[in-house]
Amino acid sequence: MHFLPENIDNYVVRHSQQEPKILQELSKETWQKVLNPRMLSGAFQGRILSMISKLVQPKTVLEIGTYTGYSALCFAEGLHPEGKIITIDKNEELETLQNKYFEKSGYRNQIEQFVGDATQIIPKLxxxxxxxxxxADKSNYINYFHLIIDKINPEGIILSDNVLWSGKVVEKLDPKDTDTKVLLEYNNLLNADNRIETVLLPIRDGLTVSRVI
Structure with missing residues (x-):
């Protein structure tokens, strides 16, 4: 979903850093072999994730929703030399593809994968x-927030993807649309919680940056 006029969006992309070759390869293979390839972060948003990681230089990263590993590799670009990424996904069928590119990237030893229900895995970390x-699944965004907020270091960053949900957050709510309902509540939660400061960026499908105070 793009909220900018196409010509402006194209200009923005052309004047932003291009994705590394390994991510081009991963993106291509994802589109060729995996269902719902639109779930991929994509080149432009991936560069944003990479830039944020490079600014933060995290020693520990938690990713809820691995998919084919694209965003994990973006975060790895800014990871502290002794840092670690923990990534969780419920789809075990994607592990082979994830591992293929984690190995090629040189970050294999710094990425730990978990397969299963993140709401059950996070409390054990x-x-x-x-x-x-x-x-990951939008219906659990609020649950994920409550599970991770006390596990984030001071000045740590929470990134939340798809928070504009194809513009549905400003349309009349369908009572049967659970995902949009939860995202509306989640966006309000992030904006009101006094433990964090938040800015919602209209990038692709919406990306919220929240900083723990």
């Missing part, structure tokens, strides 16, 4: 995080 990326 005995660590705190400098950067958290929430990009």
């Amino acid at each position: 005995n660590t705190t995080f400098d950067l958290v990326f929430i990009d």
